[in-house]
Amino acid sequence: MDADVIVVGAGLAGLAACHELVTAGRRVALIDQENAGNLGGQAFWSFGGLFLVDSPEQRRLGVRDSLDLAWRDWQGSAGWDRLEGPGAEDEWAVRWGRAYVEFAAGEKRSWLRQLGVKLTPMVGWAERGGGAAFGHGNSVPRFHVAWGTGTGVSEPFADRARDAAKQNRLTFHHRHRVDQLLVEGGRVIGVSGAVLAPDDAPRGAPTNRTVIGDFTLKASAVILATGGIGGNHELVRRYWPERLGAPPREMITGVPAYVDGRMLDIAAEAGARLVNRDRMWHYVEGVRNWAPIWPRHAIRILPGPSPLWFDALGRRLPHPALPGYDTMATLKHLRTTPDLAAHDHSWFIVTETMLAKEFGLSGSEQNADITNRNLLGVLRSRLGKGAPKEVAAFRDKGADFVVADDLETLVAKMNDLTDQPLLDPALIRRQIEDRDAQMDNPYAKDVQVQGIHNSRRYKGDRWARASAPHKVLDPQAGPLIGVKLHVLTRKSLGGLQTDLSSRVLTPDGDVLEGLYAAGEAAGFGGGGLHGYNALEGTFLGGCIFSGRAAGRALSGRN
Template identity: 70%
Template sequence: MDADVIIIGGGLAGLVACNELVRAGKRVAIVEQENEANLGGQAFWSLGGLFLVDTPMQRRLGVKDSFELAWQDWQGSAQWDRLSGTHPEDEWARQWGRAYVEFAAGEKRTWLHQQGIRFTPLVGWAERGDGRAGGHGNSVPRFHVPWGTGTGVSGPFADKAREAASAGNVRFFFRHRVDGLTYDGGTVTGVRGSVLAPDASPRGVSSNRDVVAGFELRAQAVVIASGGIGGNHDQVRRWWPERLGTPPAKMVTGVPQHVDGRMLDIADQSGVRLVNRDRMWHYTEGIRNWNPIWPNHAIRILPGPSSLWFDALGRRLPSPGLPGYDTLGTLNLLRTTPDIQQYDHSWFILNQRIIEKEFALSGSEQNPDITNRDLKLLLRSRLGRGAGAPIEAFKEHGADFVVADNLADLVCGMNGLTEEPLLDYAQLRRQIKERDAEVRNPYSKDAQVAGIRNSRRFLGDRLFRTVKPHRILDPKAGPLIAVQLHVVTRKTLGGIQTNLSGQALGHDGSPIPGLYAAGEAAGFGGGGAHGYNALEGTFLGGCIFTGLTVSRSLAAAL
């Protein structure tokens, strides 16, 4: 035996599982196709937000939360509907969803603190929902931002794995690509694959795929923690669901190129059951990175509630197409409305006052105040005058930004970013003035204006994320800004079906001896713990929870 457990993938789920197994006295081999610089996987690049329930941070901000409310929100978002027949696809997904909410309302915060993870005072209100009490969305703010962003979440686990390697308890096999699972009498006993040529590319940069040798490793158990399909647009299109209309002809990419879904197909061909592959999570607020790291690199805008959202033809989006409310509801609106399906973009229109307070960007590298744990810079950048440096850099250099002193020039610049002029100045002016008139009305019927006022009832949003309602066309709030938005590919919500121990199931629905799965490869648990929608802050948390669950199961079994 080369190890007690082989883990495929050096991302967050794999590292969590590794460290818990080492604590239990097990020997671990981590097999990773990229180089050591990429240890920590996608989590490194993220903002790092974590879904937590009924925390001291929430209570300090006046937020009343509970497991019951969070579970109601989770069920309303998940909408599991594949629960009938033999071995239904949502059989284990729903159980994993409930277990995760219990974890988020119970052990999670204390356990994270024990691992050295600390939180900023910021609690965000992400995915505010579709407007129905029993529907999709967070009833209260639950998005807790850790110091260090994604690096502050993945870093402690990467450091512990390196320490364990120095002590001889972990072996890293970087630049080793798994091509198949090995079986002995129906039990998974290891992996085989290709050794790739050395590559010193920096983290996230595409690496070579030159094969220089083969390899085979054996262990008592194998954990698949290889991630999803977000870096592979062919796979995204392959599994794109009819309910979301037609996939865009052009998309941008929110994860490195090596997040290609290759291991999922290998698992499927090896007898592993994959479910809910048509469930995925892509954002509609993607902007092209002016300083890219991987091919087609995009950043997601994390918008406050005040920007006006228009389709490609210049029509204001109806609810749920409001910034920060319903990710897939907005994607559905943009991809199923017949006369705009042919266009792959939409627009934000806002002003300088809004961008200074309400715009944030996803990604550890786009949030230096939090990533570098600089409280003074955090307060200055979030509460002071002016937009943060990363925002201003995109405004100045980003290919998707238009800035103008008046609406006519703004519309002219917007039309300059498309192959043909699609926007009519008079139509846009009328809609913006209608909205601006509602700002003066304390009894506004405008859903977005009402949402802005509701947002400012939450202290965290009033201080950090939501500007005081004002007219978009107020010259004192200028200049005007338009942002062309693209669909940015991100997460896989389906995957390898697992039971509550994290054991991978076969095509017949029974556990495959010796095989487990965690993280995005497992649909963050059970092959679909999120169901059709996510509440945000649940992806890193899902990696942590599934990695922890699998490692505890293996520690008890081996």
């Protein structure tokens, strides 16, 4: 035996498993195809949003939340519908969903705090849903931002792994790519694969795949924490569901290239069951990064409630395809409306006032103030005047941004960003004037305008996320900004089916002895704890919860 347990994947899920194993005195081999500089995987790059229920941060902002409300929201969002018959794909997903919401309403916050994860006082209101009391969406704000963004979540776990390595309780195997699971007598007994040539590319940048040797490692159990498929557009297209129409011809990428999904089929060859592969979580507000780190590097705009959203032909998107409401419904609208399917993009039109207050950018490097724990910087950039510097940089340098003082010039510039001039300035003007006519009262018939007023009743939004209601054509709020939006690939909601101990199951529903899975590779637990939709901030916690479960199971602690 080379170790008690082999963990494949040094992202957050793998690191959470390592923490439990090392704490319980197990010897761990941690394998990753990337170099040491990539420890923490995607979580390092993340915004650090954490789904918590009934937290002190929520209460301070006047939010009343409960396990009951969160579970209603979760079920409405998940829409699990593969529950019938033997071996139903959602059988374990539902149980994981319930356990996870209990975790988020229970010990998640205190457990993370004890490990050194701190929170900002900000609680965002993501995915407000489709407008029904039961259905997709967060009834209340639940998106808690970690102090340090993603690094504030991943580094406490990475530090523990580094310390364990110094004490010879954990061995890193960087630049080792697992190509096969070793199975003997129906039990997974180890892994084999390729040793890749050293590469000192900076974190997140693609590294070489030159093979300089091979390796075999054996242990009494293997945990797969190898992430999803978001960096592999070929797999995204292969499993793209019919209900979302055809995938766009051009997509941009919200994850590093190592999120390649290769391990999933390797696990299936060894006897593991993959479920819900057609469930994915891609964003519709992607913009090309003007300073890319990985191939086709895309950044997601986290919009406040006010941007006007138009399709490629210049029509305002209908409710619930509104900024921050319902990611999947918006994607579906854009991909299944017959005259839109040929186009890959949509548009935001905003005022400078909206951009300054309402545009957030997802990612640790796009929020240097919080990532570097610079309190003064946070106060200045979030509560002060003007756009945060990263947002201003996109406005000034981003290939998808155009700025003009008047609407007709703006639309002409937007038309310059597409092969054909698809936008009619008169049509856009009429819709904006209609919308602006709704702004004279503190109530309105326009659903998006109603949403702005609703948003402003929540302190957190009023202070930091929702600009004071104003007319788009008010020159005081200008200049006007047009943003070309692309589909950005990010998360896999399905994956390896696991039981509540993170043990991988076979197509017959039996336990595949010796094999465990956690994080995105396991659809964050059970092969799909989110069902069809996420409430946001649920992924990091899903990695931690499922990684912890695997580590605890292998330490005899659950």
